[in-house]
Amino acid sequence: MAGTYTPRPEIAALVENVNKAAAGYEAAAEGDVHVARRNLQLEARKLLYSLEEPNSEVWPRIFQVNVSAAVEIVSDLELWEKFEGGGEVSITEMVELTKADEIIIIRIFRQLVAANLFIESPGPSFRLTSLGKPYLHPDHRAFNNFMFFDIIPAIMAMPRTLAEHQYKAPTKETGTPYKWAHGEELWTWLGSHPDRGVIMVAGMRSHNPMDAYPWGIELAKLDLDDDDVAIVDVAGGQGHIMDGIRKENPRMKGRFIVQDLPSTFDVVPSPPDRVEFMVYDIFTPQPAKDAYIYHYRHIFHNWSDGDCTTILGQIVPLLKTQPKSKLLLVDVVLPNSNATMQQAIMDITMFPMGGMERNESQWKELLAKSGLGIKKIWRGSEPEACIECQLL
Structure with missing residues (x-):
């Protein structure tokens, strides 16, 4: 979903306004300094907003x-x-x-x-x-709705629920912080409330897609036939990422398979053009063999290290027998220190689901448990990146 940046002439005008406000602050008499300071703050914030x-x-x-x-x-x-x-x-x-x-x-x-x-x-x-x-765009409004009604209440309960659990990190046995707050796992709640599931899926579409990994360039390197499995998008929702890649690369050969739970597919009439749906649970052995790329986008940050290791255990055996296959994990890669406000917010948002955002060191530690390392990190315009994995 492309962003519409503030036009350069408007930014230039805002810079001029900041300069005028700065001059006004410099020249302000003693009694007017607080007014001039507020005006300078306002104009500076407008300029910062315009650059977002x-x-x-x-x-x-x-x-x-x-x-x-x-x-x-x-x-x-x-x-x-x-x-x-x-x-x-x-x-x-x-x-x-x-x-x-x-x-x-x-x-x-x-x-x-x-x-x-x-x-x-x-x-x-x-x-x-x-x-x-x-x-x-309705997907951005859906994202606001999902976070406001389904996630933020569990975050607001953090002081109480963390105290009740002696400030211990959630485990498979204790359940997620969402369950601590509401008595039910988020994924269970969404499964029994399909209207909320639809909102969640729409909200996930609001994120800027697929610019971290250069799909067109990398797929063009492959000698694909129509029957080859080019990409398996694991837990890929209703296929909007694969649909976008298809539309940007209309002559690309190979099969694009999107895997997810039945409830995800039940609410749409059919998959996107030239995309296949396959029912699959990420905690079970991977049924799609001989794919060139196995792609997990916004999946691993939903889960604890233990759960992520179980998920990786379903795909690593295939990688060992399929040298041509790549494993791509698209998620946030936090800096090791001095995270931005947005990065910190994204991390704490994953807490109710029992997940977390990880820095590069944490990614290396997690992957090493499954015999994997980082071959390359592809970075895009979002805070997230695409981690290309390799067998150790």
Whole structure:
């Protein structure tokens, strides 16, 4: 999902505003210094916001809970679509469309303007900024909904549940922190509430796909026939990543297989064009043989080291007998120190599911337990990367 960056002329104008505010702060009289400082802070924040990658910012913004709640209310009111095309929508129009009280609209949009998702004009009326435009896509709104209702409540329970478990890391026996908070595993909950499962799958589609690994270049190196298994996308949801690779490489030969649980496939009428579905549980032996690439995207960060070792135990025996096969793990690779706010947020978000984000040292330790090492780390525009594994 491509991001729409702030145009360079707008950034240049924001730089000019920062310079003006800095000059105003320098020249401010003693009694006006606090006003000039606030103005400089505001202009500096606007400049920083303009340099963000819009789609990536959706993740940390969810944890500004007031902003996430406001995003959800605008979704419930079906107002996002009214901002298509870059036009302005007035408070009066929104009240007429939604029948909501005007004061509710005013307060919700005050929060969203402060978060730099909207710009306010006299009237008042509002239009989207580059950071607000991702929410025009329903998958980003689904991601906000899934995190807000299914994950954040378990994070809010962390102080209580960690104390109850004497601050011990979750294990297979103790269950996940989601279960600690709600009495049921998240994956069990999603299986028994298919409407929430649909929201989760849509939300996962909101992440920028497949730019860490150069699929077109690497697949072109393979001498593939139509019947060859090019890629097995393990626990690949409803096939949106494989569909994207197919569309970007329409002449690519070989079979693209997406594996997941039956409940994941049951909610879609058919797989994407030139993509196959195969029912599979990642904790059982891998049934797809002789594939050139086995691909796990956003899977290992869902699980503890022990569970990850069990998952790897299903694929490593095949790698030992299939020298042509590659194993690719697409996930975050944290720095060994000084993680960014977004990286730290992504890590703590995995806590309710019993998973974690890992730094390069932790990845090496995890893979070594299964007789694997890191051949190369391919890095993309997201905080995540693609780890190409090799047998030790």
